[in-house]
Amino acid sequence: MIEIRLHGRGGQGAVTASRILATAAYEEGQYSQAIPMYGTERRGAPLTAFVRIDNQRVRERMLVHEPDISIVLDPLIAKQQGVVESLKAGGIVLLNTAMAPEEVKLGGDFKVATVDATTIALEVLGRPITNTAILGAFVKVTGALKLESIEKAIKKYFPGRLGDMNIAAVRRSYEEVKGPIQAVVKSGVQEKMDLNVGGYGVLKDVSSWRVFTPEVDVDKCISCKACWIFCPETAIQWDEAKKKPYIEYNKCKGCGVCANECPVKAIEMVRVEV
Amino acid sequence: MxxxxxxxxxxxxxxxxxxxxxxxxxxxxxxxxxxxxxxxxxxxxxxxxxxxxxxxxxxxxxxxxxxxxxxxxxxxxxxxxxxxxxxxxxxxxxxxxxxxxxxxxxxxxxxxxxxxxxxxxxxxxxxxxxxxxxxxxxxxxxxxxxxxxxxxxxxxxxxxxxxxxxxxxxxxxxxxxxxxxxxxxxPIPEVLPDKVNKATFGRGFGGEADPQVPWKVHHDAILKIEEVHQEVMDSFEKTFGRRYGNAMIEPYMMDDVDVAIIAMGTIAGTCKAAVEKMQKEGKKVGLIKLRSYIPFPVKDFQEWSKKLDAIAVVDRSICPGKGGPVYQRLRETLYDMKKRPLTLQFHAGLGGKEVRVRDFELIGDKTLKAVKSKKVEEPVTWV
Amino acid sequence: MSERITRAQIPMEEMGITPGSACQGCGAALAARLAFKALGPNVIRHGVPCCPDTVTKTPQIGTVFEGGGALLTGTSRGLKAIGREDVLAVGFFGDGGTYDIGFQGLSAAAERNENILVITKDNEAYMNTGNQRSGATPKYATTSTNPVGPKSRGKEQPKKNIPFIFAAHYVPYVATASVAFPEDLIAKVNYAKTITGFRIIIIQSPCPVGWRFEPEKTIEIARAGVQAGIWPLFEIQNGHDFKLNYKPKELKPVTEYLKPQARFRHMTEAEIAEVQEDTTSKWQSLIQSDEMGKVLI
Structure with missing residues (x-):
């Protein structure tokens, strides 16, 4: 049996990715199972999904606790969730990042592969939805499934032109993935994974929700306070002495309302570099 | 009144x-x-x-x-x-x-x-x-x-x-x-804004490390009612001069009997009259009025079971397809006892059907008969 | 009626504890931030099931979905019983908790003229469960329970006119507000704080996920709705006195509101014209009411 854990956030399609993997396995005559682990629908919130693939009927109906493969759909989520926690010895972690596997600071007895799925998604699909863009890399790195079966499965979930675009993203990630190589750091500190990531309440840091980050040009700013009053998360703070805004980035989800509302375009949304 | x-x-x-x-x-x-x-x-x-x-x-x-x-x-x-x-x-x-x-x-x-x-x-x-x-x-x-x-x-x-x-x-x-x-x-001070900055009540949306814990805490608190209820009954009697058994149950004419009828609510009153009549006739039948269904007087019934040959449970409700709740709860309570009395289930007063003294006499007689033959011929009776 | 304030008069102190778990660009999170900013600390917040928005530095009490009006009643009566009528019982509910499952209890609380303030973050569908239709969903909007297909053009029925329904209970104060007009919103909450009895403020709270637009456009779309007359800003006192708070010389076309939202993408020109006609006609009634200073209920 192959057990897979996917880390992503609401809106990136981790749940759909898990279903595509399970469907592709079924296309190959295998038994499979895709389990989502999230509370209520929440765009941007971290979530986990799980896949099991086996040549006999999958009986376990519980979360995957010791995966063979960990797929990370979001470049920053590694900071928030323990993406390699309890990964089986010799397992693989596939990360969405522009970094080369050698640069990834994750340590342990596992292999690391990387692909810049966000760039692929932005360029091919026009939106940072990385769920399909990472699946080609998965095929190349793990060999667990065939590219054709992934493409067949994608056509079931995305008919027509959307399917073709997603297949193009899959093929590109198949070509561009780097690794796997043995994890560079042999032992590293791993954050505790919190599976109950959905739901309600106050969060500590939502920096990893952002694809684009606001930057304020205080020289252009006319002190109208629009960015401050329209920020849903109070990430835009107001410096009463300078009459200028500043940003508490741990509170910024990157929605872009501030940039959109600034009458003099003194706020620009820029792509976060990992 | x-x-x-x-x-x-x-x-x-x-x-x-x-x-x-x-x-x-x-x-x-x-x-x-x-x-x-x-x-x-x-x-x-x-x-x-x-x-x-x-x-x-x-x-x-x-x-x-x-x-x-x-x-x-x-x-x-x-x-x-x-x-x-x-x-x-x-x-x-x-x-x-x-x-x-x-x-x-x-x-x-x-x-x-x-x-x-x-x-x-x-x-x-x-x-x-x-x-x-x-x-x-x-x-x-x-x-x-x-x-x-x-x-x-x-x-x-x-x-x-x-x-x-x-x-x-x-x-x-x-x-x-x-x-x-x-x-x-x-008053609970936490709920007032000047007492606390942030408190959340009544919105259990996960977050607990073990979601079973709130269930256990709730269950344990209800079980604790038994002890406090008994204390309160004692102090009530001390202040007002009235009491109702030990709070959980109220045994009535239970000295030297072989059979107890368990009943609740108004029909327990009618049963008292029936028990008086039956004991005058030499029938060894008493009443245990059940006052607290939740929590259930487990200890009381386990103690009484040692002294009794049979218990007749009168349920004034039924879970269709499942049975009388008091009867089932009682049998569960007695399961661990070395000596278990016979138990008989009577459905009475459902839908408001009147329950009369003679109905309790029938219940008593039927239970005494079971004691005599050491066997329950008919475990469930619709009175 | 509320008194206009400027942006400089908006209190700097935040009552929200952020960041919260709302989606990016959540209109309801901003509605909560603004409303509780104006309310200040001496309130008890009440919630029924809804999307997470902004957690606030207030005690918070919740109950069953259908129980909002009764819970506020209980708190308000309880505060009176313990001699703490200085504390305000505030409900912060979604459109489900106001228009639909919560309506019976709220209507009864309004009829009893309970001393409570209800604030509704109206995002026009059950967004917490993934965008199912509500009584607040406007005509032609698609939701996950109003998909477009050979037999469906989205929601068939118009949005329930909840402010006027509450006004018809002859309650002291009913107002609408929008997250795109924070000064107006805060002025209305300020005013509501000064009176007693049943008060309700319904806040237009765009939802990028359910209305299907990019999150940076939350305010832009809310503003377009107000400027097109689809979401008029007004106040009604005692079911009678009426004031329109935002009166442009000319309304913007409804297309400026409808077009950027993919939930209306399937609409035909004829359907858009119908919405335009309906909006214009309702707007004319509002203008008339505003000129008379009263509504005829």
């Missing part, structure tokens, strides 16, 4: 601060008595005439959270409509007291199907026999529910018509004595 007047009078004696109810037969007159008492300013309280039972339950839930002493009351279908917020009152550990004037699922007449169906909501469930016991039990319910060790809502159930609308003498305790015995409820 009728049973419903006894309930309203208990509210006055307890100096309830916020009451809320929606009229439904046979509870209706409580809402009328409370409205009159409010109009006549008999004491300083708020009575909220709501648009349905669900709201009455939520109103007292809200007021109780703020720290007010609260009361609500309903019957049959109204209780079913309250089911959803009863669960949040229970989970919220709010010391609401509610009179449930029993009305059958099927029809207007009383049986215990209404309150029995609410056993999962996390309340204490008491069943009482006569108007005096209604008044006394509501007072005791506040004392138990508001005890810091408990903080669990309590439903005091009594039969519609035959008790709610039946007039009988009731001794009304002296207000000064009640005030001393039942001091005002203490």
């Amino acid at each position: 009728v049973g419903n007047k006894a309930a309203a009078t208990a509210c006055k004696l307890a100096r309830v601060q916020v009451a809320s109810a929606f009229p439904i037969t046979p509870q209706t007159t409580i809402t009328q008595y409370l409205s009159e008492m409010h109009a006549n300013a008999e004491w300083d309280f708020d009575f909220v005439n709501v648009e349905g039972e669900l709201s009455s339950q939520v109103v007292v839930q809200g007021a109780s959270r703020i720290g007010a002493r609260t009361f609500t009351c309903t019957s049959g279908p109204g209780l079913l409509y309250m089911h959803h917020p009863m669960q949040t009152t229970g989970s919220g550990r709010l010391p609401v007291v509610m009179a449930v004037v029993h009305r059958s699922y099927k029809g207007m007449q009383p049986d215990h199907s209404d309150l029995m169906s609410q056993e999962w909501t996390g309340w204490g469930h008491w069943y009482v026999e006569h108007a005096q016991e209604v008044l006394d039990s509501i007072l005791m319910a506040y004392k138990v529910a508001e005890d810091p060790r408990i903080r669990i809502p309590i439903a005091v159930g009594y039969d519609g018509y035959v008790l709610s609308y039946t007039a009988e003498p009731v001794e009304i305790p002296d207000q000064a004595l009640v005030d001393e015995w039942l001091p005002p409820n203490k």
Whole structure:
């Protein structure tokens, strides 16, 4: 049996990715199972999904606790969730990042592969939805499934032109993935994974929700306070002495309302570099 | 005084601060008595005439959270409509007291199907026999529910018509004595904005490391009612000179008997008359009136089982396809006993069917017969 | 009626504890931030099931979905019983908790004129469960329970006119507000704080996920709705006195509101014209009411 854990956030399609993997396995005559682990629908919130693939009927109906493969759909989520926690010895972690596997600071007895799925998604699909863009890399790195079966499965979930675009993203990630190589750091500190990531309440840091980050040009700013009053998360703070805004980035989800509302375009949304 | 007047009078004696109810037969007159008492300013309280039972339950839930002493009351279908917020009152550990004037699922007449169906909501469930016991039990319910060790809502159930609308003498305790015995409820300070910066109540959206823990804590708190209820019964007797058994059960003429009949509510009164008659005739049959169904008097029944040859359980409700709840709960209680008495199930008074002295004589005779033959020929009887 | 304030008069102190778990660009999170900013600390917040928005530095009480009006009643009566009428019982509910499952209890609380303040973050569908239709969903909007297909053009029925329904209870104060007009919103909350009895403020709270637009456009779309007359800003006192708070010389076309939202993408020109006609006609009634200073209920 192959057990897979996917880390992503609401809106990136981790749940759909898990279903595509399970469907592709079924296309190959295998038994499979895709389990989502999230509370209520929440765009941007971290979530986990799980896949099991086996040549006999999958009986376990519980979360995957010791995966063979960990797929990370979001470049920053590694900071928030323990993406390699309890990964089986010799397992693989596939990360969405522009970094080369050698640069990834994750340590342990596992292999690391990387692909810049966000760039692929932005360029091919026009939106940072990385769920399909990472699946080609998965095929190349793990060999667990065939590219054709992934493409067949994608056509079931995305008919027509959307399917073709997603297949193009899959093929590109198949070509561009780097690794796997043995994890560079042999032992590293791993954050505790919190599976109950959905739901309600106050969060500590939502920096990893952002694809684009606001930057304020205080020289252009006319002190109208629009960015401050329209920020849903109070990430835009107001410096009463300078009459200028500043940003508490741990509170910024990157929605872009501030940039959109600034009458003099003194706020620009820029792509976060990992 | 009728049973419903006894309930309203208990509210006055307890100096309830916020009451809320929606009229439904046979509870209706409580809402009328409370409205009159409010109009006549008999004491300083708020009575909220709501648009349905669900709201009455939520109103007292809200007021109780703020720290007010609260009361609500309903019957049959109204209780079913309250089911959803009863669960949040229970989970919220709010010391609401509610009179449930029993009305059958099927029809207007009383049986215990209404309150029995609410056993999962996390309340204490008491069943009482006569108007005096209604008044006394509501007072005791506040004392138990508001005890810091408990903080669990309590439903005091009594039969519609035959008790709610039946007039009988009731001794009304002296207000000064009640005030001393039942001091005002203490508000929960955390809920006021000046006491705390952030507190969240009644919104259990996960977050606990172990989601089973709130269930366990709730369960344990309800089990604790047994001990506190017994303490309260002792102090009630000391202050007011009346008591009802050991609070959980009230054994009646149980000296030197072979057979006990278990009954609840008004029919336990009729059973007392039947037991007197049977014992005069030399039949060794007594009554154990069950007062607290939740928590269930496990220890009491295990002790009594050692002395008895047979127990006849009279259930005034049935879970269709499952059976009588008291019978099943009792048999479960006796499972671990080395010597187990015979047990017989009797369904009586369902849909408000009258239960008479002669019905209890039949129950007694049938059970004595089983004792004699050491065998239960017919485990279930519809009386 | 509320008194106009400027942006400089908006209190700097935040009551929200952020960041919360709302989606990116959540209109309801901003509605909560602004409303509680104006309310200040001496309130108890009440919630029924809804999307997470902004957690606030206030005690918070919840109950069953259908129990909002009764819970506020209980708190308000309880506060009176313990002699703490200085504390305000505030409900912060979604459109489900106001228009639909919560309506019976709220209507009854309005009819009893309970001393409570209800604030509704109206995002026009059950967004917490993934965008199912509500009584607040406007005509032609698609939701996950109003998909477009051979037999469906999105929601068939118009949005329930909830402010006027509450006004018809003759309650002291009913107002609408929008997250795109924070000064107006805060002025209305300020005013509501000064009176007693049943008060309700319904806040237009765009939802990028359910209305299907990019999150940066939350305010832009809310503003377009107000400027097109689809979401008029007004106040009604005692079911009678009426004031329109935002009166442009000319309304913007409804297309400026409808077009950026993919939930309306399937609409035909004829359907858009119908919405335009309906909006214009309702707007004319509002202008008339504003001139008379009263509504005829």
